[in-house]
Amino acid sequence: MRIQPKHRTAKGRARRKALLEAAAEIFARKGYHSTTISEIVRTQKVSKGIFYWYFSSKEELFGEILREAISGLRRAQAAAIEGIDDPLERIAAAIEASLAYIRLNMPMFAVFEEALGTETFGRIVKQGHKKLIGDTVAQLEEGMRRGTVRRGDAEMMAHAIFGTMSYVARFILPFSPQPDHAIAETVRFCVAGISSKPKER
Amino acid sequence: MRIQPKHRTAKGRARRKALLEAAAEIFARKGYHSTTISEIVRTQKVSKGIFYWYFSSKEELFGEILREAISGLRRAQAAAIEGIDDPLERIAAAIEASLAYIRLNMPMFAVFEEALGTETFGRIVKQGHKKLIGDTVAQLEEGMRRGTVRRGDAEMMAHAIFGTMSYVARFILPFSPQPDHAIAETVRFCVAGISSKPKER
């Protein structure tokens, strides 16, 4: 996929980044199909041709954005759980961090579903997905061993958490007047859903 | 929006329905943009012109499918909770019924996200959404009053439930070797997330 070792000058790198970010924003707002190269370059006031100097196709661009979004999320989660010992708390922290990350950095997540349906992007999304789920499953199993997480199908739990999280990030947070409250409630819901202890936390 | 006052004959109604169902199937499989009128009519071996005799536009067709999917889901939920008294159990039953319904009847749900992003369909989906959430909120509040549901933001809980549910329906059920297990685990997760009692159910 990576063919060209170009884009050497600072100006070039800046332009590429600007195009990438503009594209991410428009993709997030309109979806893959409704986003046109024309619109992307128009926001940067450059010619259409230059797009193809920096990206080999619309498809490749979208793939890059997708991959970056996923790996950014994983990094955010990894950073959030560092130094926390209890698996339940790690999961809570990861959820919180994920929601914050998605909210701040990536309206892009909205396009995941559309991408999932396609031949080309489905694989990318599914791969990222699998990794994210795997991360959570590891925590859950550790929690079950320690007794803080109720016994059950760890993978299904991870999916449920992910589903809740991605839904809230996309449909609630962007419109919520008190996003922090929404985040806290979501964490509470998920933790209650997997905890072995009565309620509370 | 436009309710066609035509299509009086039985043959006409049958044709319209056939087109609608063919369209739903293709939309679900390929998404809104990648579905073409050409393909829809091809499956029915009719000319493209005839499509515009039965539907005024691609948009209108999709809207109709969307609305039907949502109202079908609501009907399924309503039927499922009938005769059950405890709100927690009603919710559990509704989740179960919803998952079953989506699984059987509506790959269409996969296109919701794509629709949400658009100017035109976003409203439709959001409206249906609001109703579905409202249904659940009513149950939750009743449960809080009765003490079976833990105190908290009922709307956020409803959202969390809906998020989990729609995620599982789309990404887990279609690929799961034991869908019934997946449904049961999902119900368990959600109920645990809102229940005021220790664990169980």
Add this chain to the structure above:
Amino acid sequence: MRIQPKHRTAKGRARRKALLEAAAEIFARKGYHSTTISEIVRTQKVSKGIFYWYFSSKEELFGEILREAISGLRRAQAAAIEGIDDPLERIAAAIEASLAYIRLNMPMFAVFEEALGTETFGRIVKQGHKKLIGDTVAQLEEGMRRGTVRRGDAEMMAHAIFGTMSYVARFILPFSPQPDHAIAETVRFCVAGISSKPKER
């Protein structure tokens, strides 16, 4: 390649034929690459979209023209030699008929060379070529058996005849003030090149 059993009405068939002929003429004049769909449809004063109702691509169109040109030439040759017994005379008649055919019906032959170089069309041209050469080789071998054609590499002779012929058709006939003279001279040259007898004919 043939997918659609459409183009059913007389008007449709007429339009397709008109587009095909217009395309053949422009291809012949400008070559494959320099011919645009825009120009083809412009000559018929129809929209660009309609081109794709009748042809699935520029490539397919060109292939069809190519195949038709080749098979037309073979038919012309076959018709010309009918009823002639002596192989040498058959060849002479075939050359004459070919030149006449190409001159009248097919400036298209000019594009053969361009086509030969391409991945896609090379095969088509080569196939037709092979058949045409095979036809001539058969005559030559018969002539060698009967003693009217000098012994030698029949295939190379056939190639030489074909080369002379196609060159004359493309570069001489279109500009010659006396095409019949040019045709006669070409026949004379080829016959002399393969004949076993002194000069004459």
Add this chain to the structure above:
Amino acid sequence: MRIQPKHRTAKGRARRKALLEAAAEIFARKGYHSTTISEIVRTQKVSKGIFYWYFSSKEELFGEILREAISGLRRAQAAAIEGIDDPLERIAAAIEASLAYIRLNMPMFAVFEEALGTETFGRIVKQGHKKLIGDTVAQLEEGMRRGTVRRGDAEMMAHAIFGTMSYVARFILPFSPQPDHAIAETVRFCVAGISSKPKER
């Protein structure tokens, strides 16, 4: 047409030559239109801008290659006939030399036809053509005077010879397992086609 008065340094001249040769090879392989400046410069690992330092346009570059190919052919022919007295033998020698020359030095000849069709290059090719034909006509007329070449239209004979030759060079030699045999057969065919004597040579 434009003779560049620059490119004084040895390095510059070398670069120009390298680009020219790379271009010739690609033109020959892919044809004029399918050859891009990008590809040409890529083979030399230089930037696209530099191309326009050495050549004023793609067109000019191609014209230069065309002219060089033609004059090279004429030189090869002239060298081949030197010291031979009989016109028939001179022609035979010229054909042989031409075929060898084209085979070794110039896959470029394949692009002649494509060039012929264009406004811009047609003139160049035709001019070179005329000279080559003129050379042969002179020999033929001398041969007719001396009685070794049969009476007839010398120009048409020259064309026929050229046609055979260019066809063989392009379509037979590159694929022939015994090119020398093919060359000999071609010479035999042409000589027989113009000779006044029975057969032989």
Add this chain to the structure above:
DNA sequence: AATGAATGAGCATTCATTCAT
């Protein structure tokens, strides 16, 4: 009701050429 034909705006992509450094 139904069809084949037709439209036209729009899209991703390519490429010869020019420019600033």
Add this chain to the structure above:
DNA sequence: TATGAATGAATGCTCATTCAT
């Protein structure tokens, strides 16, 4: 000389929609 960046016109093709019959 040399480069990476930029331009802009053009191209093949798609597709929702309309029309004449």
